Amino acid sequence: MSSRETKTDVILIGAGIMSATLGTLLKELAPEWEIKVFEKLANAGEESSNEWNNAGTGHAALCELNYTPEKSDGSIDISKAIKINEQFQLSRQFWSYLVNSNLIRNPQDFIRPIPHMSLVQGEKNVAFLKKRFKALSNNPLFQGMEFSDDPEKLKEWIPLIMEGRTSNEPIAATKIDSGTDVNFGALTRMLFDHLKSKNVEINYKHSVKDIKRTSDGSWKVKVYDIDSGKIEYHTAKFVFIGGGGGSLPLLQKTGIPESKHIGGFPVSGLFMVCNNPEVVAQHHAKVYGKAKVGAPPMSVPHLDTRYINNKKSLLFGPFAGFSPKFLKTGSNLDLIRTIKPNNILTMLAAGIKEMALTKYLIQQVMLSNEKRMEELREFVPNAKSEDWDIVVAGQRVQVIKDTEAGGKGTLQFGTEVVSAADGSIAALLGASPGASTSVHVMLEVLEKCFPQHMKEWEPKIKEMIPSYGVSLVENPELLHEIHNSTAKTLGLSEKEPVFS
Numbered sequence: 001m002s003s004r005e006t007k008t009d010v011i012l013i014g015a016g017i018m019s020a021t022l023g024t025l026l027k028e029l030a031p032e033w034e035i036k037v038f039e040k041l042a043n044a045g046e047e048s049s050n051e052w053n054n055a056g057t058g059h060a061a062l063c064e065l066n067y068t069p070e071k072s073d074g075s076i077d078i079s080k081a082i083k084i085n086e087q088f089q090l091s092r093q094f095w096s097y098l099v100n101s102n103l104i105r106n107p108q109d110f111i112r113p114i115p116h117m118s119l120v121q122g123e124k125n126v127a128f129l130k131k132r133f134k135a136l137s138n139n140p141l142f143q144g145m146e147f148s149d150d151p152e153k154l155k156e157w158i159p160l161i162m163e164g165r166t167s168n169e170p171i172a173a174t175k176i177d178s179g180t181d182v183n184f185g186a187l188t189r190m191l192f193d194h195l196k197s198k199n200v201e202i203n204y205k206h207s208v209k210d211i212k213r214t215s216d217g218s219w220k221v222k223v224y225d226i227d228s229g230k231i232e233y234h235t236a237k238f239v240f241i242g243g244g245g246g247s248l249p250l251l252q253k254t255g256i257p258e259s260k261h262i263g264g265f266p267v268s269g270l271f272m273v274c275n276n277p278e279v280v281a282q283h284h285a286k287v288y289g290k291a292k293v294g295a296p297p298m299s300v301p302h303l304d305t306r307y308i309n310n311k312k313s314l315l316f317g318p319f320a321g322f323s324p325k326f327l328k329t330g331s332n333l334d335l336i337r338t339i340k341p342n343n344i345l346t347m348l349a350a351g352i353k354e355m356a357l358t359k360y361l362i363q364q365v366m367l368s369n370e371k372r373m374e375e376l377r378e379f380v381p382n383a384k385s386e387d388w389d390i391v392v393a394g395q396r397v398q399v400i401k402d403t404e405a406g407g408k409g410t411l412q413f414g415t416e417v418v419s420a421a422d423g424s425i426a427a428l429l430g431a432s433p434g435a436s437t438s439v440h441v442m443l444e445v446l447e448k449c450f451p452q453h454m455k456e457w458e459p460k461i462k463e464m465i466p467s468y469g470v471s472l473v474e475n476p477e478l479l480h481e482i483h484n485s486t487a488k489t490l491g492l493s494e495k496e497p498v499f500s
Helices: 017-029 079-100 123-137 151-157 184-197 244-254 344-353 355-365 369-379 434-449 454-464 476-489
Strands: 003-013 035-038 111-113 116-121 146-148 171-176 180-182 201-203 206-213 219-225 231-241 262-274 286-288 302-308 311-321 388-392 396-403 407-412 415-419 425-430
Touching: 003 017, 003 219, 017 035, 017 079, 017 184, 017 231, 017 434, 017 454, 035 184, 035 206, 035 231, 079 184, 079 434, 079 454, 079 476, 116 123, 123 146, 123 171, 146 151, 151 171, 180 302, 184 201, 206 231, 206 244, 231 244, 244 262, 244 396, 244 425, 262 344, 262 369, 311 355, 311 369, 344 355, 344 396, 344 407, 369 388, 396 425, 415 434, 425 434, 434 454
Parallel strands: 003 035, 003 231, 035 201, 116 286, 231 425
Antiparallel strands: 111 180, 116 171, 146 171, 206 219, 219 231, 262 311, 262 388, 262 396, 286 302, 302 311, 396 407, 415 425
C-alpha cells in the first residue's frame, strides 16, 4: 500500500449541501484559494442532502408549529420563527445571486412555490393555532398568512385531506402561499458542478480516516481511496467537516477541546410516498400537523407535495425509528464508537432523561404497514394502501451536550457549528432546519473561522446577500424588495391552482 501527501488551502469533508455552500462562498470571496473535497460515496448529495432523504421543505417557520411554542402565560413565542425565517431569506438571496450570475441555471429544477399550511384538530389546538396566526400575521415576514376554521374553506384549500372526514371535532388551518419545496439533492449537485468548473478538486469514493494537527498548526487529513486501496495524506490550513452523521466521529479525532463532552443520538426515518396521479392531483401544499405527546420535534406529521425530477408526488411522514448507524451507509457500531471517557456521563444523563423518546422510537420501529396507514388516514381519511409505498429516509444525528438551561446530557434539536478556538477547523452537527439555513450556517463558519478576512470580504458578501448584517423584520421595505426580487429570479411568483 503506497501513500502520497499534498498541501492545499481548504479541505471540505463530505459532498452535501453544507460543503457545497461553503465551497461556493469561498470561491466567490477568495477565488485564488485551492479547495479539495473528499466524499466517501460515489456522488454529491447522496446522504442527508439527497431528495429522498429529507422532506424538501424550505423551512421558513411558515407552517412548523414546533417553532412557535406556547408560553406558560398562554402567549405565543415567535422569536425562533422570526430567526429561522430570516435565515431562509439569506438562502433565497444567495441562490438568486448564483442564478443571476449564471453560476447555476434552471432554478425550477431545485425550488418550486408551494403553499405552506398548519393543520390542527380539537378545541385546544384550534385556539392555539388562532393565537399563533394572530402573532405571526402582524409580522412582515409572515405577510399573506390566512386562517380558517370553516370546513367549506378547508375543502377548497385541502380537498384530499377534507374528503371523507367524519369527525365533528373542530378543525382549523393556516395557509401562506409564499412557501417552497426545495430539492436539496439537485441544488447540491448543481453547486458541485459549478465548483468543478472553478477547478475545485472533488474526490469521490475517498473516505477520511483520521485528522491530526501538525506542528505548524495545519491539519493533516488521512484519506483512504476506496477504488485503489491507497492511503493519501492531505494537509490544509482550514478543514470543514460537513459529513452529516459522520461529522461527530471525525470531530472527535481532532482532539480539540471543543469536541469534548458532546455526543450524538441517531434517529432514522421513513416516509410514505404516493405516485398515483389521480391522488397526487388532489393536493397542492405542504401541510404540517402537531407532534403527538412524547414525540420529538422532528417527527411532526406532514403531507407534502414534492417535485423530484420534474415529477409531482406526495410524501407523508416521517415515521421515526432508531438505528445505531450515524449515516444510511454507516455501520451498526457508529454509536458505540463515539462514546468516549469525556462524554460518557453526558451520554448516560441523556439516556436517563430521554426514556420517553426511546420508548417512542421503539414503538415507531414496531409499527406495521397497516398501523402506518392508520396514521396516514388521520390526515387523508380515504387513503388506500395500494396507492402508498414506503421510502427509507436519511439518518439524523441529534446533538447531545451539557447546557446551562437543560443541564447534563441535553438533547439539542437543531443545527450546530463546533469550531476550534483559532478557527482552523469547524464541524457541522445536528439536523433540522439544516439545509434550509445552509447559507446562514456557512456565514457563521466564515465569521468564526476567518475573522481576519471579514472586513475585506464584507462588500462581496453584501453583493451576494443584500440583507447580510441587517434585520429584515426591522426593515420591512428591504424585506419586501428582497422577497419580490428573489421570487422573480427563482421563479416563485407563479401560483399553481390548489389542485389540477
